[in-house]
Amino acid sequence: MADLGEELLNYYAISQAAPGIIAINTATFVGYKRGGVLGAVIATAGMVTPSLIIITIIAIFFTRFQENIYVQRAFAGIRVAVSMLLIWTVTTLTKQTIKNLFGILIVVSAFSLVVIGGISPIPIILASAAVGIIHGYARKGGA
Amino acid sequence: MILLHLFAIFFKIGLFTIGGGLATLPLLQQEMLSRGWLTQAEFIDMIAISQSTPGPIGVNLATFVGFRLASYSGAVIATCALSAPSVIIIVLIARIFARLCPPAFCRRRLSQGLRPAAVGLITFTWFILGKSAVFFPIFPDAGWFDLSVFARLF
Numbered sequence: 001m002a003d004l005g006e007e008l009l010n011y012y013a014i015s016q017a018a019p020g021i022i023a024i025n026t027a028t029f030v031g032y033k034r035g036g037v038l039g040a041v042i043a044t045a046g047m048v049t050p051s052l053i054i055i056t057i058i059a060i061f062f063t064r065f066q067e068n069i070y071v072q073r074a075f076a077g078i079r080v081a082v083s084m085l086l087i088w089t090v091t092t093l094t095k096q097t098i099k100n101l102f103g104i105l106i107v108v109s110a111f112s113l114v115v116i117g118g119i120s121p122i123p124i125i126l127a128s129a130a131v132g133i134i135h136g137y138a139r140k141g142g143a
Numbered sequence: 144m145i146l147l148h149l150f151a152i153f154f155k156i157g158l159f160t161i162g163g164g165l166a167t168l169p170l171l172q173q174e175m176l177s178r179g180w181l182t183q184a185e186f187i188d189m190i191a192i193s194q195s196t197p198g199p200i201g202v203n204l205a206t207f208v209g210f211r212l213a214s215y216s217g218a219v220i221a222t223c224a225l226s227a228p229s230v231i232i233i234v235l236i237a238r239i240f241a242r243l244c245p246p247a248f249c250r251r252r253l254s255q256g257l258r259p260a261a262v263g264l265i266t267f268t269w270f271i272l273g274k275s276a277v278f279f280p281i282f283p284d285a286g287w288f289d290l291s292v293f294a295r296l297f
Contacts, residue, residue: 014236020229022163023199028226028233040234044226048206051198055206056218058192062207079187079272085194086269089165090262097258110263111270114169121169121264122159128260129161 023047102135145213146220152178153205153224160201162261165190167201169264172271180208187272201225 015025024047031043065071098104106128113119152174160167168190175181181189193203202222209221 014233016162018229018232018236019158019161020232021157021160021167021199021201021225024157024202024226024229025233028230029237032234032237037234040230044230048198048202048222048226051196051202052206052218052222054196054198055192055203056210056215058196059207059210059218075184075188075191078191079184082187082190082194083269083272085190086165086168086265086272090266090269093258093262093265097262103259106259107263107266110260111266114264114267115270121173122155124260124264125159125161125170 106131146216149209149212149217149221150224153209153221154227156201156205157225158228163199163201165200165265165268166261167199168268171201171204172268175204175208180212183272190272 015022015029018025020028024044027043027047028040032040035042094107098107110124110128113124114121156167156170156174160170172186175186176183189204189207190200192207193200196203202225205221205225206218209217209219211217213220
């Protein structure tokens, strides 16, 4: 049992750190461990199929819905709610993440680079990963 | 041709997304809006729809945009393209890298820089979306609020 628990934690840790959406990474990883490359492909396909079906159905009707005045008004309200949802995500993440000056510095530079500098998120993601690794080594002497 | 383009863009998004949930939004937003594949309002609507339907938001958006641009085959291609980098990289990691770099160690190192960057990028997404969903409907003439004018100074 202890082995299984540790294995699951490792799956999740790798899925978080590796490129790709966590949910897909975890599905691929578990699939690979249980059934090799074929298992990885099948598990991933299983993971995305519900989205594929449900969202395709929604997409078919979405254009027609959009023209409806009541739907338009409903979405005007929903957009405000989504905006608040993002604030909630930011505050939750901030509490979990920003514990020192280093964190604040990265938040501020990522935000200002993308808003004022107009830089794409990709180089920012790569640079912040590199900075995190270097910072980790510098502080703990490579331990 | 559009299928190839869809594949390339969603493969790129799959490759450079680290994390899950709303952390996938900044990259998706930038790629979708700059290509005109979704409008600002449609992007926000899709967040709402994705939050209230099963499935990760990135996958839902890939399916939606793929369907929009190239019907059923577009939906399948975009969704496969988004998952393809995960399948390749995770299989490689499971085979090779797990021995070289203990997962817990890798995560600690990476997340030190990545997590704060995610906070900054999501704030950016909120900033852009909040502007079009909340601020401009209330103050339609407040053009000065658009910080992107500063981009032209640099």
